Amino acid sequence: MPPANAITLSQKSIFILPTREGLMFAVLVVFMVLAGINYQNSLVYALAFLLASLFMVSILHTYRNLAGLTLQAGPVKAAFAGEDAEFIVILSRLGERTHEALLLGWDKQMLQGADLLEEEEDRVKLYVPTRQRGVMNPGRLLIQTYYPVGLFRSWSWVDLDMSTLVYPYPVAAGPVPGAPSSAEEGEMLQREGAEDFYGLRQYHSSDPPRHVAWKSYARTEELLTKQYASYADRRVWLDWELLTGMEAEARLSRLCYWVLQLAATTNEYGLRLPGLEIAPGRGEAHRDEVLKALAIFEVGR
Amino acid sequence: MNDFQIPRNSLAWMLVAQAGVIAPHVWSLRLPVWIVLLCVGCGIWRVMVYQGRWTYPGRWVRVLFVIGGVVGIGFGYGTFLGVDPWVGLVITAFVLKLLEMHxxxxxxxxxxxxxxxxxxxxxxxxxxxxxxxxxxVVTxxxxxxxxxxxxxxxxxxxxxxxxxxxxxxxxxxxxxxxxVLFPRLAPLWTVPIQSQTARTGVTDRMSPGNIAELTQSDDLAFRATFEGPVPPQSELYWRGLVLSYFEDGTWSQVDPRSYGPVAARQKRPAWVDRIERLGNQVRYSIILEPTNQNWLFSLTVPEPVDMDGVYLVRDYRLVADPEVRSRLRYEVTSDLDYAIDRRMPSRLYYDNTMLPVKGNPKARELAAQMRAAAGSHRDYVNAVLRMFNEQEFSYTLKPPRLGDDTVDDFLLGTRSGFCEHYAGSFTFLMRAVGIPARVVVGYQGGEYNRIGDYVAVYQFDAHAWSEVWLEGEGWVRVDPTSAVAPERIQSGLESAVSSGEFLGDLTLSWLKYRQTLWITELRLQLAAISHYWDSWVVGYSPEVQVDLLTRLLGNVDSKTIGMITLGLFFGLLGIIGIILLRKKPxxxxxxxxxxxLRFSQLLAKEGLGRRMGxxxxxxxxxxxxARPDLAAVANRVSETYVTLNYAEDVPSDAMALKQAVRAFRLRAMTTR
Amino acid sequence: MHDAIAETIGEVGSVLLGKTHQIKLALTCFLSRGHLLIEDLPGMGKTTLAHTLAQVLSLSYNRIQFTSDLLPADVLGVSIYDRDSGKFNFHPGPVFSQLVLADEINRTTPKSQSALLEAMEERQVTIEGETRPLPEPFFVIATQNPNTQAGTFPLPESQLDRFLMRIELGYPDAEAERMLLKGEDRRLLIKHVRNTLNPAVLKDLQDQSQHIKVSEALLDYVQRLVQHTRTAQEFAYGLSPRGALALLACARSWALIEGRTHVVPEDVQAVLPSVVEHRLREAADFSGHGGAALAQRMLSQVDVIG
Structure with a gap:
């Protein structure tokens, strides 16, 4: 059984009409019949009727090329405003029937081709240009085909209920306020409980025994204590208020830029927007959460 | 769309098809050379464009081509009317369009x-x-x-x-x-006639040698299908033309106009009713290959044919108006025993006794001597035939050339000739003594195809014979050839001429090998198929259609036929659709x-179906x-299913489950 | 043998009230030779579960409290120079026991985390060039506080699938809670818990679990489930082949615990949330699904019979 977010095309949802080429072909057949009549030529009739039958049979084939095809919403990727958002539609078939020369997309002018010949399924990547941040739902998807003879076009509008997040367009806004710049990143801060070996110093009686450099003691019989340090590790708050005097979208774009900058470092960062606060954190999930907050902040207001 | 690149697959087939559609026109030399060159040129150009070596021709070049093409056709054919220039035009458009596929x-x-x-x-x-x-090509x-x-x-x-x-x-x-069912309509408007088609078959002029020439062809003349048994070969005299005018060694029709269709067209003329039909009636249909001539062929004496454009004329033969441009099928009833023109109108008498004033003096002399020796006209006829039979006359396809007095030269000189020599000189000898006589040209005999049950008549069956008018008997058929070479009439030309003469000019003809059994068998098979094709497919004319539909459906109106057509058409389309859309999991x-699943669906009616997952x-x-009363049987079903489906690699057989389900049903029915 | 399993569950259940399902899952994890990650708030009985399990299974037990200043050496052990013998003596860390409770693993630095994770994966420890095997059997129960709190280092996603299962204990139901309130201190109870299994029997059970029958029909079902995670829109990425193998192994152990000789779809369904949820991430999805957890939705979207 098809999972949710999947639609199998059937006669209820498939439309079919002759194309302009199909009408041209019909006119050809009419001319041929006229020739058959006027020359009283049975074989001319026969050819005309053969092509007329081909015309009708091609309806079945064009319809068949869509019928039984299952479209399923695949994973979506978030995009930055102004980029193309990538949607994946998974085409699969019910039986052995092949489907060829399928065209799908949201924009009639920019349809993506796909085939289901030997393969059981095809993942079609569709790109939709984005303009504004927020949640984007491209609406009903058009799937159509002219196959096999192009005399008919059969099509269907499918609502897969796909949507994606559009993050604000990142606008370079200089170094992240309050964060160590990349030049400073190498600065070490001595810190209790840090993990990277830093140096040795004279043993004090209060030092924990596991920090004693036993190897050096074995060599020199001098008690030394290992010192540890760690890289500067500071929590950065990306605050709406850092960017006073700018328009909302401009602020979001800059915040977005900083998020991307910070996500590439080991720093933890949090976000403060009016009415919303995300505690500092790291990792992909955290970055996505922060970007999502930026994307949907006051959307539709 | 300027960068449209035609798929390789499509272009390949397009070029193959292009060559395919044009080839027969080139082969049969219907196309002027310049169009052929244009086709080749455009094809090459198109391939070059595909390979990216050349570009499409510019706009002005194309305009030039189009104008050139149209002007060329106008001058080349001299007209835009007719099939040939029209085909030329379509082909030119077709190849030029190749260079404009944007x-x-x-x-x-x-x-x-x-x-x-x-x-x-x-x-x-x-x-x-x-x-x-x-x-x-269409594929x-x-x-x-x-x-x-x-x-x-x-x-x-x-x-x-x-x-x-x-x-x-x-x-x-x-x-x-x-x-089969689409109504065949009469032409909506007159279409241009094919201009270059040669006339074939027997002609309306007979001079020594021209029928012998015809016998070198193994082309089919017509086929006749008899209702009932086929008459013996010696009765199969297919009359086509009656030649009554003799001049300069050539027999031709006398005033074709007055004997032609125009006279017969008006109303049923009186002479038709004076034909004495004495029985031995045969009915047959003929499919005549196109001759581009007026005359049709029939056995004497035919009844008028109830068909537009086919007429019975004064000399008891059928003609078509207009001429036979495509294969024609007509049905005839003939009485093989008859008496015609027992009372001869003076006009006819004059036409059929007329001879030139001069020429062939020896023949005239011979005629006068023989007539004087004979007791009656009948005796005289027999005497002449006896002369052909007994004296040294020979039957050959390659007779020597004759001088100006053809009859004299033949009768008293060469004495070897083909049917036209004998028919011509016999008729001359009759007329010379005032007996009305005329030459009849047509075909004699034919080959019976028992597979297709029809008689095929080929061009080499062409023949000429005479008709003589005898007091009290009317016109009597006399075939002088039968006196010289009786086997020609009994079993055809092949057995009558010396070996090597029959179809001597054709090296490869099926018909040359009539003696080889399997070739003959194969040839007859193919010929029969071809016959069915011609009579049922090519010859499926409005008349045949009406005839067939009446036989199949009885007398039905066109509305019913329309309904049947649509019903059958869409019914078949539906069946094809069902086959195509059949699900193949x-x-x-x-x-x-x-x-x-069936078990679950059974319970779904009560809202107890299995849920997804x-x-x-x-x-x-x-x-x-939900149903404590059914708990035991329900558990048995699910347990059986689990055991079958999951405790073994593949379920061995479904019997146990079926039994469990049956038990459940039984229990469910009794507790309800 | 099955009685022993039932007894074990009963014994642990007498300490950790109303958590039979979680206890079975933990046992499933052990029978499949996997490590367990428990994600829950403090005070939900994580330590109790680990400790009781160690007790009933007669395993040596150690608890490591992970803190921000914990060093890898604190987990694995150090070599200390013995002046008298003039040699380095290895002092094994707490990881050298059959059941290790790694408490609040997200509180320590990634460096210490990975020390433990590597030990889990390789079942041996390499310190100063010397490799020392860990005891057999070897289980790790790690706990993690799910709330993002200051000063934590959540396990990176790529490391999460080192744990065969991730479970949550959740609040006890009203009845269990009442008994809890009425009864003795749980920690005292642990001491009275009987040994129902021993490492030898446990090993035997682990071997048995591998021989539980899996039919073609069941493999079809598992494949459909896995395929679903790879095609459906709501998943950021699909389940890896390793994840699929984990699912099947756990379903086998669950079937063993249930006393079956073959796996049925219900076994797969029982273990699926614990096995796959930490291996999957929900795609940025805004079409308003939510509510049921990812795994639950998956189960209701992929049919058993296909």
Missing amino acids: SKRDAYVVIILGYFVALTEFLYFQAIPYAAYVLL CLTAALIGLNQTRSHTRPVKTFKLAASLLLQSVPLMVVLF IAALSEVDKEF EGPIDYGRRLAA
């Missing part, structure tokens, strides 16, 4: 023009090989059409061709329905799964909870 739509136009060019082939030839050839065109709609990844032309063939094959049943459910044990438990 969009997909242009490609469609090329293909559609291609279909049209393919059709023109049928205006010239309709035999089975031609039809098969056109079908092949190529359809493959090109499919190629246009395939994605670029699809690069296997053979597969595309196969698909085209299967599409056309599926269309055939529908085509048959339309072909990848992995069919196992018997066990199917049985379990629900396992069989959970489902059994839920059932047991």
Whole structure:
């Protein structure tokens, strides 16, 4: 059984009409019949009727090329405003029937081709240009085909209920306020409980025994204590208020830029927007959460 | 769309089809050389464009080509009317359009023009090989059409061709329905006549040698299908023309106008009713190959044919008006025993005794001597025939040349000749003594094809004989050839002439090998097929259609036929659709799964169907909870299913489950 | 043998009230030779579960409290120079026991985390060039506080699938809670818990679990489930082949615990949330699904019979 977010095309949802080429072909057949009549030529009739039958049979084939095809919403990727958002539609078939020369997309002018010949399924990547941040739902998807003879076009509008997040367009806004710049990143801060070996110093009686450099003691019989340090590790708050005097979208774009900058470092960062606060954190999930907050902040207001 | 690149697959088939549709026109020399060169040039140019070496011609070049093409055809053919210039025009358009394929739509136009060019082939030839050839070309065109709609990844032309063939094959049943039932209408307007077609068959002028020439051809003249038994060979005198005028050694029709169709067209003339029909009636239908002549062939004496454009004329033969341009089928009833013109009108008498004032003096003298020796006209006729039989006359396809006095030279000089020599001189000898006589030209005999049950008459069966008018008897057929070579009449030309003469000019003819049994058998088979093709497909005329439909459906009005046509058409389309759209699941459910699903569907009516994603044990438990009365049987079903489906690698058989389900049903019924 | 399993569950259940399902899952994890991650708030009985399990299974037990200043050496052990013998003596860390409770693993630095994770994966420890095997059997129960709190280092996603299962204990139901309130201190109870299994029997059970029958029909079902995670829109990425193997192994152990000789779909369904949820991430999804957890939705979207 098809999972949710999947639609199998059937006669209820498939439309079919002759194309302009199909009408041209019909006119050809009419001319041929006229020739058959006027020359009283049975074989001319026969050819005309053969092509007329081909015309009708091609309806079945064009319809068949869509019928039984299952479209399923695949994973979506978030995009930055102004980029193309990538949607994946998974085409699969019910039986052995092949489907060829399928065209799908949201924009009639920019349809993506796909085939289901030997393969059981095809993942079609569709790109939709984005303009504004927020949640984007491209609406009903058009799937159509002219196959096999192009005399008919059969099509269907499918609502897969796909949507994606559009993050604000990142606008370079200089170094992240309050964060160590990349030049400073190498600065070490001595810190209790840090993990990277830093140096040795004279043993004090209060030092924990596991920090004693036993190897050096074995060599020199001098008690030394290992010192540890760690890289500067500071929590950065990306605050709406850092960017006073700018328009909302401009602020979001800059915040977005900083998020991307910070996500590439080991720093933890949090976000403060009016009415919303995300505690500092790291990792992909955290970055996505922060970007999502930026994307949907006051959307539709 | 300027960067439209036609798919390789499509272009390949398009070029193949283009060569295919044009080839027969080139082969039969119907096309002027410059159009052929244009075709080749455009094809090469198109391939170069595809390979990216050349570009499309510029706009002005194309305009120049088009103007050049039109002007060329206008001058070349001298007219735009007629089939030939029209075919030339379509072909020119077709090849020029190849160089203007900037969009997909242009490609469609090329293909559609291609279909049209393919059709023109049928205006010239309709035999089975031609039809098969056109079908092949149409399949190529359809493959090109499919190629246009395939994605670029699809690069296997053979597969595309196969698909085209299967599409056309599926269309055939529908085509048959339309072909049989679609009403055949009369021409809506007169169409230009084919201009260059040669006239074939016997001609209206007979001079020594010209029938012998005809016998070098193994072309089919016509086929006759008899209702009932076929008359013996010696009765098969197919009359075509009556030649009563003799001048300069040549026999021709006397005033064709007065004997022609015009006179007969008005109303049923009085002489028709004066024909004395004495029985031995035969009915037969004839499919005549196109001759581009007026005369039709029939056995004496035919009844008038109830058919537009076919008339019985004064000398008891059938003519067609207009001439036979395409294969013609007509049905005739003839009485083989008859008496015609027992009372001869003076006009006819004059026409049939007329001789030139001068010439052939020796023949005239011979006639006078022989007549004087004979007691009656009848005796005289017999005496002349005896002379042919007893004296040294020989029958040959290669007679020596004759001088100016052809009859003298033949009778008293060379004494070897073909049927026209004997018929001509015999008629001369009759007229010389005032007996009305005339030459009849047509075919004699024919080959009976027992597979197709018809008589095939070939050009080499062409023959000439005489008719003599005898007081009290009317016109009597006299065949002087039978006196010289009786085997010609009994068993055909082949046995009458010396070996090597029969079809001597043709090296490869099926008919030369009439003595070889299997070749003959094969030839007869093919000929029979061809006959059926000609009578039922090519010859499926409005008359045949009405006849067939009346026989099949009785007398029905056109509305009913229309309904039947539509019903059959869409019924068949529906059947094809059902076959095409039949579901073919990848992995069919196992018997066990199917049985379990049926079980669940049974309960779904009570709202206790299995939910999506629900396992069989959970489902059994839920059932047991909902229907404690059925708990035991329900559990047995689910447990059996689990055991069968999960405790073994593959379920062994579904019997146990079926039993469990049956038990459940039984229990469910009794507790309800 | 099955009685022993039932007894074990009963014994642990007498300490950790109303958590039979979680206890079975933990046992499933052990029978499949996997490590367990428990994600829950403090005070939900994570330590109790680990400790009781160690007790009933007669395993040596150690608890490591992960803090921000914990060093890898604190987990694995150090070599200390013995002046008298003039040699380095290895002092094994707490990881050298059969059941290790790694408490609040997200509180320590990634460096210490990975020390433990590597030990889990390789079942041996390499310190100063010397490799020392860990005891057999070897289980790790790690706990993690799910709330993002200051000063934590959540396990990176790529490391999460080192744990065969991730479970949550959740609040006890009203009845269990009442008994808890009425009864003795749980920690005292642990001491009275009987040994129902021993490492030898446990090993035997682990071997048995591998021989539980899996039919073609069941493999079809598992494949459909896995395929679903790879095609459906709501998953950011699909389940890896390793995840699929984990699912099947756990379903086998669950079937063993349930006393079956073959796996049924219900077994797969029982273990699926614990096995796959930490291996999957929900795609940025805004079409308003939510509510049921990812795994639950998956189960209701992929049918058992296909």
